[in-house]
Amino acid sequence: xxxxxxxxxxxxxxxxxxxxxxxxxxxxxxxxxxxxxxxxxxxxxxxxxxxxxxxxxxxxxxxxxxxxxxxxxxxxxxxxxxxxxxxxxxxxxxxxxxxxxxxxxxxxxxxxxxxxxxxxxxxxxxxxxxxxxxxxxxxxxxxxxxxxxxxxxxxxxxxxxxxxxxxxxxxxxxxxxxxxxxxxxxxxxxxxxxxxxxxxxxxxxxxxxxxxxxxxxxxxxxxxxxxxxxxxx
Amino acid sequence: xxxxxxxxxxxxxxxxxxxxxxxxxxxxxxxxxxxxxxxxxxxxxxxxxxxxxxxxxxxxxxxxxxxxxxxxxxxxxxxxxxxxxxxxxxxxxxxxxxxxxxxxxxxxxxxxxxxxxxxxxxxxxxxxxxxxxxxxxxxxxxxxxxxxxxxxxxxxxxxxxxxxxxxxxxxxxxxxxxxxxxxxxxxxxxxxxxxxxxxxxxxxxxxxxxxxxxxxxxxxxxxxxxxxxxxxxxxxxxxxxxxxxxxxxxxxxxxxxxxxxxxxxxxxxxxxxxxxxxxxxxxxxxxxxxxxxxxxxxxxxxxxxxxxxxxxxxxxxxxxxxxxxxxxxxxxxxxxxxxxxxxxxxxxxxxxxxxxxxxxxxxxxxxxxxxxxxxxxxxxxxxx
Numbered sequence: 001x002x003x004x005x006x007x008x009x010x011x012x013x014x015x016x017x018x019x020x021x022x023x024x025x026x027x028x029x030x031x032x033x034x035x036x037x038x039x040x041x042x043x044x045x046x047x048x049x050x051x052x053x054x055x056x057x058x059x060x061x062x063x064x065x066x067x068x069x070x071x072x073x074x075x076x077x078x079x080x081x082x083x084x085x086x087x088x089x090x091x092x093x094x095x096x097x098x099x100x101x102x103x104x105x106x107x108x109x110x111x112x113x114x115x116x117x118x119x120x121x122x123x124x125x126x127x128x129x130x131x132x133x134x135x136x137x138x139x140x141x142x143x144x145x146x147x148x149x150x151x152x153x154x155x156x157x158x159x160x161x162x163x164x165x166x167x168x169x170x171x172x173x174x175x176x177x178x179x180x181x182x183x184x185x186x187x188x189x190x191x192x193x194x195x196x197x198x199x200x201x202x203x204x205x206x207x208x209x210x211x212x213x214x215x216x217x218x219x220x221x222x223x224x225x226x227x228x229x230x231x232x233x
Numbered sequence: 234x235x236x237x238x239x240x241x242x243x244x245x246x247x248x249x250x251x252x253x254x255x256x257x258x259x260x261x262x263x264x265x266x267x268x269x270x271x272x273x274x275x276x277x278x279x280x281x282x283x284x285x286x287x288x289x290x291x292x293x294x295x296x297x298x299x300x301x302x303x304x305x306x307x308x309x310x311x312x313x314x315x316x317x318x319x320x321x322x323x324x325x326x327x328x329x330x331x332x333x334x335x336x337x338x339x340x341x342x343x344x345x346x347x348x349x350x351x352x353x354x355x356x357x358x359x360x361x362x363x364x365x366x367x368x369x370x371x372x373x374x375x376x377x378x379x380x381x382x383x384x385x386x387x388x389x390x391x392x393x394x395x396x397x398x399x400x401x402x403x404x405x406x407x408x409x410x411x412x413x414x415x416x417x418x419x420x421x422x423x424x425x426x427x428x429x430x431x432x433x434x435x436x437x438x439x440x441x442x443x444x445x446x447x448x449x450x451x452x453x454x455x456x457x458x459x460x461x462x463x464x465x466x467x468x469x470x471x472x473x474x475x476x477x478x479x480x481x482x483x484x485x486x487x488x489x490x491x492x493x494x495x496x497x498x499x500x501x502x503x504x505x506x507x508x509x510x511x512x513x514x515x516x517x518x519x520x521x522x523x524x525x526x527x528x529x530x531x532x533x534x535x536x537x538x539x540x541x542x543x544x545x546x547x548x549x550x551x552x553x554x555x556x557x558x559x560x561x562x563x564x565x566x567x568x569x570x571x572x573x574x575x576x577x578x579x580x581x582x583x584x585x586x587x588x589x590x591x592x593x594x595x596x597x598x599x600x601x602x603x604x605x606x607x608x609x610x611x612x613x614x615x616x617x
């Protein structure tokens with residue numbers, strides 16, 4: 001059984017009188033340890049699919065099962081609990097809480113877990129070490145560069161030891177050099193820590209670091225090779 | 234739940250501190266409103282204690298009929314003996330009243346002249362400075378209520394003069410009846426002679442204590458009936474009714490002032506709610522991020538209510554504390570026609586201020602908290 005099973009997933013939006021259906025009967029299996037990148041033209045439902053796997057959006061029909069739990073059937077409250085324990089989310093624009101230090105930002109998700117303060121502290125320190133920011137723990141987001149902020153965002157996503165980490169264009173707001181650093185980091189986290197990742201990107205070079213590359217078009221998923229992906233984009 | 238909230242306490246405090254100017258202005262506004270609320274509350278409490286306590290209901294005041302200002306009520310002292318003969322009368326104390334101002338005033342000085350020994354038995358006064366024996370033996374001696382002493386900076390040994398009156402302070406007293414603490418007591422003789430020949434043998438009012446089991450209203454009727462044939466007709470009422478009637482204009486104003494108190498609460502409510510709504514609207518995306526990280530909508534609700542409660546409680550407690558300190562140190566009172574209402578701090582008022590601050594803070598946070606917890610995560614994330 002796959003770690004993430006997506007079955008017959010459909011999602012529509014109403015835009016004025018028009019009904020748009022970016023995802024229609026989508027099926028996908030994600031195995032534990034997979035690093036999946038998703039590409040495709042704007043409006044093809046990449047982020048929508050990511051949001052539904054994250055449990056922050058709901059499909060019109062279909063089912064998503066993560067590690068045996070059908071999250072599409074959970075209530076809002078239960079879904080929040082599930083996210084706290086099983087999901088790490090890396091945002092494009094970092095979305096750190098500006099009044100909290102890097103340490104406190106990383107600590108946030110772990111505050112919701114039933115673990116001791118000592119264990120929490122250990123996990124935060126390890127997460128910051130994993131992204132190479134142990135020496136910036138006391139810095140506020142405004143005192144960090146864009147790349148450092150994104151690394152704090154990544155540390156926050158992995159601190160709770162989630163089942164799956166999703167990343168919505170994690171390098172979208174970074175310059176080329178910083179983007180490469182983040183790509184290396186994400187690849188290392190997947191290889192060394194075995195973290196299952198699902199990433200949306202517009203950049204074929206970023207997509208190429210994934211072990212599986214998906215292309216979304218007209219509501220359907222096509223799995224491609226790396227060179228094909230670059231050609232399509 | 235409290236432990237979990239405790240973990241997020243730094244987030245709540247830092248969030249408020251992020252917009253410190255807005256937070257401090259709201260705290261200040263809440264403090265000012267609660268200050269006014271406590272002041273209004275203390276006046277109302279002062280009036281209630283003056284007119285509704287047991288002593289005010291049981292003690293009767295005999296006053297000259299159709300007279301209101303103490304300067305115009307003149308009862309012959311032989312009325313004391315006539316009243317004492319009536320069945321159901323335990324004690325009659327003649328009181329000569331002199332005030333510097335018959336109209337409503339915030340700095341009224343009221344002299345009550347009464348036989349010192351009788352006064353000591355009839356009133357629940359505790360000397361906090363000075364001694365009784367000097368008061369009882371020295372002709373121009375006076376004991377001064379704590380509030381007057383505070384306002385006029387009087388201590389035992391001071392000479393106090395106002396108008397034609399000049400007394401030597403023999404002591405300062407406190408009383409279980411706050412209004413008493415605005416009065417200066419002298420001997421009856423001193424006040425009669427001090428005011429001139431016309432006042433010798435005259436009292437402004439007679440205070441009658443009924444015996445246990447006597448109906449005060451029935452006794453009042455019998456007193457007026459018995460004195461009808463005398464040189465001066467009288468009106469006898471319970472002390473509470475007498476004081477309410479004397480202060481009738483002020484009572485109407487104070488009754489109206491309670492709306493001012495409610496207006497203050499509405500002001501705090503709208504002020505804190507507005508600040509919290511603004512804070513929530515600034516952080517729609519931040520709350521969506523927190524929900525994405527796994528905070529339940531109900532927890533977001535509680536965090537927003539906690540922010541609102543904290544701002545309101547800090548402001549409310551500051552306002553209440555300053556009001557109580559001002560009331561305690563200021564010794565303020567308002568009075569008319571020789572009757573005063575004391576503005577005193579009380580534990581009840583302090584408790585009311587705390588509970589109301591907390592309650593208003595919670596209520597003010599509910600609407601913004603609902604707004605923060607119900608916004609769809611994806612919609613909120615796109616607003617960034």
